Amino acid sequence: MNMMRIDIKVVLLGKEYSGKTSLVERFLSESVKGKDMVLGVWDTAGSERYEAMSKMYYRNAKAAVICYAVNDAESWEKVKFWIKELSKTEPDCSIYICATKTDLIKGRNKDRCVDYHTTTDLADSIKAKLFETSSKTGENITELFNQIAIDYLENKINHLESLDDIVNMRNEKKGRVRCCGQRN
Structure with missing residues (x-):
């Protein structure tokens, strides 16, 4: 079976030491729904303090x-x-809220700094998906990245963008065509 390769830019955002780098280090690339998915995961490693960048x-x-x-x-x-x-600059970007370090509370909800229902309410209000993860145990990390890939594949707008990329690549290979089919 010939698999189509799809690149998806995924950014990790959050406060320093919130577990972003550990999350991505725990993740391994996967094949999703017969597609060879390449998730280009960009980790700021705490450089969010440079907001202009x-x-x-x-x-x-x-x-x-x-x-x-x-x-x-x-x-x-x-x-x-x-x-x-994100809503100001990338309104079409899908948002996934990721609670990290769940291994530190070991199911003791009273040890949470933020109530679980507060997180689900926010996720619901912006149509984001919420994942509770632990980089230590691996809990829900593969599920998070698989969901990103599945959501990308199921979004029809992304298919149109991929088609545009394919058409543009083919036209670049053929050279520019002027009026009436004459080549440059």
């Missing part, structure tokens, strides 16, 4: 994973900031 960083991203640590209330506040930023 951040806009360039997430330009044309198809998905954003906004991370917060379940044991850090300040990181939750940054989630709201990144949602506003």
